[in-house]
Amino acid sequence: xxxxxxxxxxxxPASAQYxxxxxxxxxxxxxCEVFLYRSLVIDLNVLLQKMPxxxxxxxxxxxxxxxxxxxxxxxxxxxxxxxxxxxxxxxEKLNFCKINNINTxxxxxxxxxxxxxxxGIPTKLYTYGFDPTVFFDRKSKKKYDVGxxxxxxENKHYPKGAFKTENIxxxxxxxxxNQSDIVSFWNSSDDxxxxxxxxxxxxxxxxxxxxxxxxxxxxxxxxPRFFEVMGSGTALLCEKVPKxxxxxxxxxxxxxxxxxxxxxxxxxxxxxxxxxxxxxAIALQGHQHVxxxxxxxxxxxxxxxICRGLL
Numbered sequence: 001x002x003x004x005x006x007x008x009x010x011x012x013p014a015s016a017q018y019x020x021x022x023x024x025x026x027x028x029x030x031x032c033e034v035f036l037y038r039s040l041v042i043d044l045n046v047l048l049q050k051m052p053x054x055x056x057x058x059x060x061x062x063x064x065x066x067x068x069x070x071x072x073x074x075x076x077x078x079x080x081x082x083x084x085x086x087x088x089x090x091x092e093k094l095n096f097c098k099i100n101n102i103n104t105x106x107x108x109x110x111x112x113x114x115x116x117x118x119x120g121i122p123t124k125l126y127t128y129g130f131d132p133t134v135f136f137d138r139k140s141k142k143k144y145d146v147g148x149x150x151x152x153x154e155n156k157h158y159p160k161g162a163f164k165t166e167n168i169x170x171x172x173x174x175x176x177x178n179q180s181d182i183v184s185f186w187n188s189s190d191d192x193x194x195x196x197x198x199x200x201x202x203x204x205x206x207x208x209x210x211x212x213x214x215x216x217x218x219x220x221x222x223x224p225r226f227f228e229v230m231g232s233g234t235a236l237l238c239e240k241v242p243k244x245x246x247x248x249x250x251x252x253x254x255x256x257x258x259x260x261x262x263x264x265x266x267x268x269x270x271x272x273x274x275x276x277x278x279x280x281a282i283a284l285q286g287h288q289h290v291x292x293x294x295x296x297x298x299x300x301x302x303x304x305x306i307c308r309g310l311l
Contacts (some may be wrong), residue, residue, distance in 0.1 A: 004058070006037050007062040008039065019199070040066045042073060057075065085221075087158050106303075109220065110125070132295045140208045141208065153168075154169075175262070179266070211279070215238070216239050
């Protein structure tokens with residue numbers, strides 16, 4: 001199979017920070033012939049003068065970095081559009097799919113069925129994955145009871161209603177500050193990049209914590225962090241997942257979930273820290289679950305199956 005993959009963010013400084021741009025396409029290239037093109041395409045025939053005709057065209061996560069939402073000429077090849085970041089130009093993105101007769105939309109957004117209703121285009125829940133060569137159980141000594149790293153999401157990049165609970169990360173940080181009996185790792189800010197220096201250091205820090213916190217991104221987006229934490233062999237403590245993700249993250253089995261209003265956050269954290277056998281069993285189950293089902297290699301195989309279904 002030949003796949004034309006359109007994405008300006010792949011193999012760039014942006015993808016060095018956000019591995020989801022590279023993860024699937026790099027693994028996809030091991031399964032079939034992938035032609036990666038990072039520039040804007042307005043007329044597909046012009047591009048096809050330089051390369052063999054593909055079987056499928058995929059508009060990758062970074063495609064809309066071009067801010068191009070218009071019709072592409074001569075797009076007469078089966079096509080897939082991978083959508084994320086619904087807080088940015090979602091109506092324009094969906095209209096792009098409609099006017100270009102995209103065959104399938106894939107997205108990690110839990111209310112993916114809304115996109116199908118709006119566009120009439122078959123839409124599939126397509127979760128993120130993780131890199132198992134970075135996120136694995138390093139058998140590190142646990143220095144922290146609980147950890148978190150990431151932006152606070154209190155800035156102006158998100159529209160009103162993007163989060164079930166406003167400033168949820170700040171609220172969690174305040175709760176942990178008042179827990180003198182809990183050793184926390186907390187790295188969160190909107191004023192400076194709230195990132196650990198490298199993916200390697202990030203993975204090591206996760207693995208040195210008994211529990212790591214993950215909250216949803218805008219409009220319930222379940223980020224790669226959920227999978228990275230579980231892949232690291234650390235227990236995932238996460239905001240209660242939407243219904244469409246309930247078979248991926250199972251409360252009390254492979255993760256620990258708390259209500260978005262934080263009414264049970266302290267109680268659940270305290271319970272599992274005081275019951276290390278139960279906590280370790282959840283961490284072990286989560287580790288096995290994502291390594292078997294949600295590596296980027298597995299996600300590439302899933303995408304290949306979607307491509308085959310269009311032919």
